[in-house]
Amino acid sequence: MNPKVTRRRFIKGVVASGAAATTTGMWYAANGQDRPGGAVERLIRINVNGQMRSVDVAPQETLASTLRYKLGLTGTKLGCNRGECGACTVLVDDVATYACSVLTHSMKNARIETVEGLESPNGDLHPVQQAFVEELSPQCGYCTPGQVMAAVALLRENPNPTREEARHAMSGNICRCGSYDSYLDGVMRAVQLG
Amino acid sequence: MAYMHIGKDFVPPDVPGKVTGRIKYAEDYTREGMVYSRLLTSPIPHARVLDIDASEALAMDGVFGILTADDVYPDGEPQSTGLKILTNEPTLVGEPILALAAIDEKTAETAISRINVTFERLPFVLDPLDSLAEGGANAYPGDQNTFVFRQGFATEKWTEDQVASFRAGNEPTAEPQQTWSLGDLEAGFAASEFVYETTFTTAGYPHHSMEPRSAMAYWEDGKLYLHGTSQSLTALADGMAPIIGVPKEDIVFINAATGGGFGQRARANSIPSMAIPAKLSQKINRPVMMRITREEEFTIGGARQGFQGWIKVGFKPDGVMSACDLYIISDNGGKGGGGDASSAADCIDVLYQPDALRFRGTSIGSNTAHRGAQRGPGQNQIAPIIAPILDKAADALGISRLEIRKINAPRNGDVAGPRQTPFTSAYVPESLDMATQQFDWEGRQARRRQRNGSKVIGLGLGQGYHNAGRSGMDGIVTMGTDGRLKIHNGVGNLGTYSYASTSRAAAEVLKMPWENCDILNVRTDNHLPITSPQDGSNSIFTNTRTMFGAATDMLNKMKEIAATDLGGDPADYDVSNERVHQIADESIGYTYAEVAQRAMELGGKFTGEADLPEELAEWTQISVSRLAGSAFMGVYHDPRHEGNPPGFTVTCCEIELDLETGKYEILDMVTIAESGTIVHPQGMENQLVGGAVWGIGLSGYERHLYDPQNGLPASTGYWQSKVPTYLDTPVKIGTGWVDLPDPENPVGARGIGEPSMGAVSAALTAAITDALDGHHFATAPITADMIINHLAGTEENAAPLAQNNFRG
Structure with missing residues (x-):
């Protein structure tokens, strides 16, 4: 069980962390932008928040990039851009999904929902949003849209979770402020708000 | 004590924006003509930059320019501790060497890959005890491994035996850099029944705030507009102006929300990277967005000792x-x-x-x-x-x-x-x-x-x-002829909601319904007072003092106006239900809208044009001077506490x-x-x-x-x-x-x-x-x-x- 500092172990760690490539290429690779002089963008149509949107998309472009930088839906946040933090969580066919870790090209037949799509047409907050306000769930707020979407996904699948079930369902979303307790309070209140 | 606001829950005004995704963080802004900056950072832990050849990159279509340490420190890099904006003497992997601006990030990344930086590799060290040992590598420029306050970089070494003895669990025997003591230690141990002794270690670790330190900047009519990220608002801008080299009256720092602040986002000198888009924008005359990756955030975000x-x-x-x-x-x-x-x-x-x-x-x-x-x-x-x-x-x-x-x-x-x-x-x-x-x-x-x-x-x-x-900061409140209370609050929005809860102290003094209060924060051209940086758990103590003081100044002015106009002594007046009125006969008085109207007519000290506290900070003076004459004003400088x-x-x-x-x-x-x-x-x-x-x-x-x-x-x-x-x-x-x-x-x-x-x-x-x-x-x-x-x-x-x- 002892951790051994071996070359193989280190290389595995460094590759996983992305540290080997200190800068050049990281942003570029993580956002799936095309290679210099490489593949071109293609116009596709995707269903976002109930609307069909036409957008030029590069082959390696992530859904998070498309939402934020092509469609202006900046409620979806990028915390790590590497599938660790959950700040970019959106719903794809009702399933909580890291938007930084799926390619937009794979979304052509999918139904995408972002935090901007939750309010009712008359401006009423979604019960999860309302509950998060009432419980003062957010602190800095940067992870909040992802937490909201993870909670919405949970409650669609299980409208009456226990706190323990909610804790597990939300565990793909990191909150560096440590507001987990307040988010769980919010989820349980959202259950009551229906 | 029965309070109207203190001790009661409320919804801070930024919370709906956080649950809907509408509140904007630095990277969420765009500006017409905006270009993108990427960083070239050090790939090795200790080095000296001997040469930078960016000719091929600068010849590329869509590349607008680069910024190097020579640009930002024309007189040489400061020989002090702390992160620099850019450096030719990197002492850790990931330290920014230069920034390049291009039409998009893809072009910027490609251009950076075509820059040839020649480094001189220097010995590096990862453990302070390895550096302390004779012959151990030294982390800092000039082959030095420590920094002595007011003396600069220096070298500290122990004998091999001293290091080995400490590692073996014994009391260090070398002279320390710093010491202080209280009482008679020898007598204390002599009186002890139980004595416990051990070596110990605690790990350093990164902040890893959720929001990377992205920033966007542009210049307009000689003013710098900087969309950034900070625990503090006015304290950050006050410190960032000299780092960038812009007069305090010409910087507008915009920071509606910050995605996590745990110490190293409080002060300008701990996030000098925000100067990169500001200086690059100045150099190429275009708005510049600098998006920061998680890997870069690890480096520039800093860590615990x-x-x-x-x-x-x-x-x-x-x-x-x-x-x-x-x-x-x-x-x-x-x-x-x-x-x-x-x-x-x-x-x-x-x-x-x-x-x-x-x-x-x-x-x-x-x-x-x-x-x-x-x-x-x-x-x-x-x-x-x-x-x-x-x-x-x-x-x-x-x-x-x-x-x-x-x-x-x-x-x-x-x-x-x-x-x-x-x-x-x-x-x-x-x-x-x-x-x-x-x-x-x-x-x-x-x-x-x-x-x-x-x-x-x-x-x-x-x-x-x-x-x-802490104490010694300033407060400003204003009121227009609509009778609403405007609370000018320079506290940063780092997620503690202290910008809002400290504002409640002003509402409390004037017994003002919360729905009739407006907090002015988010951007420094909202004419905000100086605050202490939002670190050290100080905000609630420091800034309830200033908010309370500014509102009390307005309260006293209300009473003075009412007594002058309506008779009696200011001490005969109180406030309730958004009116200043005689205590003996509440029908004699002014509504807040009326007293604000009278203050505007009277001007002078009532509108910030005279009799200001002499000790106001330069930043606050700039804000008050811009507000003067435009509204009924309460202004306050907080004396030091004991x-x-x-x-x-x-x-x-x-x-x-x-x-x-x-x-x-x-x-x-x-x-x-x-x-x-x-x-x-x-x-x-x-x-x-x-x-x-x-x-x-x-x-x-x-x-x-x-x-x-x-x-x-x-x-x-x-x-x-x-x-x-x-x-x-x-x-x-x-x-x-x-x-x-x-x-x-x-x-x-x-x-x-x-x-x-x-x-x-x-x-x-x-x-x-x-x-x-x-x-x-x-x-x-x-x-x-x-x-x-x-x-x-x-x-x-x-x-x-x-x-x-x-x-x-």
Whole structure:
């Protein structure tokens, strides 16, 4: 069980962390932008928040990039851009999904929902949003849209979770402020708000 | 005291924007003509840049220019600690060397790949003790490894024997860089019945705020508009202006929300990277967006100092801590900075009031992440080290673990620290009672070390402290002829909601319904007063004083106007229901709208055009001068307070530790605040549970990992640095507060953000120690691997006291 500092172990760690490539290429690779002089963008149509949107998309472009930088839906946040933090969580066919870790090209037949799509047409907050306000769930707020979407996904699948079930369902979303307790309070209140 | 607003929950105005995604962080902004900046950072841990050839990159279509250290420091780089904007002398992997602006990020990345930087490799070191040893590499420029205040960089070396002896668990014998002491240490140990001595280590680890430090800047009509990220608002802008080289009146800092601030986002000199888009924008005359990746955030976001220490503590037969001797080598990382070690000693003096205490400390650099303030810097590292020692003393002396803490607890009238500063107030015994009663500490003692198969119960009790308040800042409130109260608040929005809760003090003074108050913050051209940076848990104390003072100034002016116009003396008037009126006959008076109208007609001191406080800061003077004559104004300069306003916490927890896996579940946790009057209960609860998660991370998980061969960081992400998740924390954390007012604050409040972490770390480490029959790891974090190795009787393969490595 002892951790051994071996070359193989280190290389595995460094590759996983992305540290080997200190800068050049990281942003570029993580956002799936095309290679210099490489593949071109293609116009596709995707269903976002109930609307069909036409957008030029590069082959390696992530859904998070498309939402934020092509469609202006900046409620979806990028915390790590590497599938660790959950700040970019959106719903794809009702399933909580890291938007930084799926390619937009794979979304052509999918139904995408972002935090901007939750309010009712008359401006009423979604019960999860309302509950998060009432419980003062957010602190800095940067992870909040992802937490909201993870909670919405949970409650669609299980409208009456226990706190323990909610804790597990939300565990793909990191909150560096440590507001987990307040988010769980919010989820349980959202259950009551229906 | 019955308050209208203080102590009551409310919805801070930015919360709906956070749950809908509408509130904007720096990277969410765009500007017509905006181009994108990418960074070229150091790929090696210690080097000197000999040459930069960017000719091929600059010839590319869509590339607008580069910015180098020579551009930002034409007179040479400052020879001081701390991050620089850009550097030709990198002392850690990832340090920014140059920035390039291009039409898009793809082009910028491609262009950067075509820049040829020639580095001279220099020796690097990852562990301060390796650097201290004769012949060890030195982390800093000029082959030096430490920075001495007011003297500059220097070199500190120990003999090989001195380093080996320390690693072997003995008291360091070398002369420290810094020392202070209180009382007669020798006499203290002589009077001791129980003496405990150990070396210890605590890990450094990154901030990893959720929002990377992206920034966007543009210049318009000679003004700099900087969309950035900070814990502070006016304090940040006030400090950033000279870094960028722009007059204070010509910088507009825009920062509606900040995605996490835990110390190193408070002050301009800890985030000089925001100057990059500002200076690049100035150079190429276009708006520049600099998006920061998680890997870059790891580097420029900074880290907590690691400790390599030795501690000796003595207790008298009655449980009184009679002496504490502390020697700490601080890991100052690649850029120096941080005074954590002395704060750790101060914390012991505050919490346990020893008869005598000596602190000795030496700070040594390593070519790792730069260090600086991180949530309770020093106070919180020492919390998990000292708590099990209290328990050992209690067990040895036959005193309960609660009682030994009460015996040594600070109380009203006590003093602490190198200057023996008195507390403004202190109610720690009351906090201990509240926590242990709410947790049923005594009732649970029967469960202590109870086995259930491979699992065993551990109980822990911990305390936290940080000083929690400053003074000497300014306040501004205004009122238009609509009678609404505008609260100009320079406090940053880092997620504590202190910008809003401090504003409640102004509403309280004027008995103003909250819905008729507008908080002006978000951008500094909202004419905001100077504040202290939002660090050190100070905001609630510091800025309720300024808000209260500014509103009181407006209240007095209201009474003066009413008395002059309507007869009587100002003392004959009071306010209620948005009116200033005679106390004897409430029908005689003005509505707030009317009195604001009269103030506008009278001008002069009533509208900020005369009789201003002489001590107003330059920043506040600029704001007041721009507001003058436009509204009824209350303005205030806060005098200095007396004493140390402390924030205290107490935590109880119960864990179930699996002896087969080394993992544990926190079954229950209660954490109690003692921070004066509670201004915003939900905000207080957030700080307590958030601090608890940080305390769990400190005790059990978070660390730096570096490749010893190449000096590359391997914990640039959340997973490797092991930030706690939902599943590492309790299902529910119990909270509470003593809620007794502090006399040095007009609403009785003190801060809590940092101590909320220390008590939890102390309690959790004490519980782990308890579950393992008192085995004291004297380290933080204690990982599952360490526990398994201990139970298997296996030696760790890391060097004793090692920093920044794969230990655990």
